[in-house]
Amino acid sequence: MSNHAALPVLGQDATECCAPVVREPLGEEAAAELARMFKALSDPVRLRLLSLIASHEGGEACVCDLTGPFDVSQPTISHHLKVLREAGLVGSERRGTWVYYWVLPAALARLSALLAPPAASPA
């Protein structure tokens, strides 16, 4: 268990690529793209799926690992996974019978950096 998740290497890269929402007005195009990613996060089952995948041993999870914890059908889980994939938040690959999913850390880091408050106002 690491306690220094507030200092992610990826987060720093993402900060360089995307101005935090707090620092300057967001352009129309960026807003549309980011809204699509936030929409994928706007469902509790999808948020829990993302979290299950991300925290799964080895950083990836088989769809067979992902249906147990939920009260919804496997087709519903598959639909939610598709939404996460289409939003660019997870990657996936079929291996034999099962499809495996992993989170795309750069995408999470981008959203994280966007929402990061600026450092304390210039003292």
Added chain:
Amino acid sequence: MSNHAALPVLGQDATECCAPVVREPLGEEAAAELARMFKALSDPVRLRLLSLIASHEGGEACVCDLTGPFDVSQPTISHHLKVLREAGLVGSERRGTWVYYWVLPAALARLSALLAPPAASPA
């Protein structure tokens, strides 16, 4: 213009309060609450409003500052502002004729910390 938005004081507090999505599976209750906040961010106009408010001089904006940049009616803007307020992302106050809005940095920091990738895996 500060370049160190990756090291927000509030972000660190938020990290202590909320385990990043990457570190452990998200509980049902937390997922429901967070999904509601992400839903508020899932609309391009709302994202741009949030960004306009946050980056406005003095950190707050009058509703009169917020209609100009958009092709939508003032009632629509007011509706979007209400969604942001109800999600706990902005605060507001009427002063005379106008309502003023400001972002609630702890809420943004909480979402930011949640999505922050963990520090590079234990070397």
